[in-house]
Amino acid sequence: MHDNATFEFLCRMGDNTLVLGHRVSEWCGVSPVLEEDIALANTALDLIGQTQMWLGLAGDIEGKGRSADDLAMLRDVWDFRNLLLVEQPNGDFGQTLMRQFLFDAWHVRMLQALTGSSDKRIAEIAAKAVKEASYHVERSGDTVIGLGDGTAESHGRMQAALDLLWPYVGEMFICDDVDEAMKSAGIAPDPNDLRAGFDSHVTQVMTDATLLIPEDDFAHKGGKNGHRHSEHLGHMLTQMQWLQRAYPGASW
């Protein structure tokens, strides 16, 4: 049971970075300006690198000989354990950066907590990844402020993005059986414990960005436990997994 919960937890960490990494990579070559194109591609690269470590460890713990690539390319929607937030489509540039900031503000805190994990392998991956997440959140926060407190057009788009994505925030802090098992084994924090730091960070950034956080705290859920992903994930996987599905085992 303990190993099974650890496997689930690692799939959550790895699927978040995999799905968001793929989403962000969709901007490669089509961003508004060159600097942002490079920034998004680099962010995607960091996230996919982190995926290698999380899913690699998940495969080791599962003990069925599945590699990180097998887990990424050969599972279908119902086996993915990412948050609904990260599978949402890119929308415009502002919406992509809003999604990134909301994720980063949670991610950096989760990784900080995991550096103290009772599982040394998890603590080591987190120590590596938190350095990258720290500058991701710096950049995404700055960009949300720049665009929110920008022109009437950019402000309106950022407020619309926040309104659209806010209902996906709550899922990050839900504590279920897997989280309980991780918490009692000292492997991962109680997701609820990350909420206060997240809220104060996000409130500060949104205030600087002149954006209003919606009052309704309704939360969509079903991504991290795989019960009900949004329709978008399946469409994304048809792109991401196409090559391995059409030509199984293809390599170069």
Place this chain on the structure above:
Amino acid sequence: MKPDVAEVWTWLDQVPDPEIPVISVVDLGIVRDVQWADDELCVAVTPTYSGCPATRVISMDIETALRDHGVDKLRITTRISPPWTTDWLSDKGRDRLTEYGIAPPRAAGGPAACPRCNSTNLDRISQFGSTPCKAHWRCKDCLEPFDYFKCI
């Protein structure tokens, strides 16, 4: 043949970083350990950034260089802990970066001066640059953009 570990380090110091060829993989601080286990040479390498595509090329380059020096039994392992930090860049590496036009990392979080004209009148363009390890800055005196090696 079983060359001395110190000699192996000097060989590795000849292996250039594939993306910043003026510094070696040893200057970059990513070779963490070299030792013999019986007749097998074990080299531990740490990635700079977890998704850096150069990491695999670096392992291949190290393997090629060591085989060229006659090492037959060789094992390259990836070590992620402690995580790579720019503190591990050698002084030689820092000097070469500056000569090459890349401002070396500083704990203060930004370049000390423009690598071309030495001005301190600088402006950050983006936290990200041409590779994961660099950020994009510009000099407001000579007006040239330049890379800054990010401090992590």
